[in-house]
Amino acid sequence: MELSVVVPTLNGRDRLSACLDALAAHAPDAEVIVANGPSADGTTGMVRDRDDVDVLVEISDRSVNVARNAGIEVASGDAVALVDFDRRVTDGWQEAVLERLESAPVVTGPSLPIDREAPAVDGPEHRRIAGREVRYFTSGNVAFRRGVLEVLDGFDEYLNVGGARDAAHRLAGLGHEIAWNERMSVGHEPLAEGGHDWREKYRALGYRLAKNYGVRPGVVRTLVGEALCDARTSFEEVIRGEGAPTAWIGNGWRVARGSLEGSTDGIVARARDRSPSRNPRGLSVRHDRAVALYDRRDGRVER
Structure with missing residues (x-):
């Protein structure tokens, strides 16, 4: 099973660099795709100077769900993982992803603070809504079989926040289980809490x-x-x-x-959208997300 890793980012150059370093160390065989929003911090130049990023997709939207879909659209693997730019995969992460995807359509794992005592996490959050059992996945640490993403039609671009939770509801509606693998762990640096919108x-x-x-x-x-x-x-x-x-x-x-x-x-x-995917603004609806694409796989540059 070939693995593609999509990393959506926006104005997070230094943390993105650490994320890519971790992927190079712990998932060296994976195809790495960075979907960059309109960053103004030199992210484009930093990514283009690296030889461990296979595709850089530049988008004009500031939405993480647009970035996720833009990366999924160009991914070539039959397994696609989403890792946030402020996360760092750990040793054994790639093996845990591929091992669990052999028997499950979707797999997620913990996201734990770096250099701090980590809380015990024994599985994903879940709740029952309108008679349906919904298991949520860690939005910055999840992997799908490609066929599941196609049926799901990616993420709903109406949403500026909560796209991962919406996808979890739709996965439950489609009857797809979300598996948990504690070895599929990523680290993150705790950020200062901001005000709620x-x-x-x-x-x-x-x-x-x-x-x-x-x-x-x-x-x-x-x-x-x-x-x-x-x-x-x-x-x-x-x-x-x-x-x-x-x-x-x-x-x-x-x-x-x-x-x-x-x-x-x-x-x-x-x-x-009365289809099971419940995604009227999903992956298949538009194909103009990218304003520029740098593809090391075939040396292609598109603008």
């Missing part, structure tokens, strides 16, 4: 729930329950003096607005 988070949540399940009581309960949980956590911050009451109220409006927008768009998307 509440509108974007709930736009994505409302969209994927409405698109994948339609409007039903279980979907409404999930959406409302998630919002109430976040509202309670934020209110506790206000009580502790870590947040302002006006900000808490403003965030509530953003949650409501994002939920309504996403749910409405999700209903429209469900009507547009």
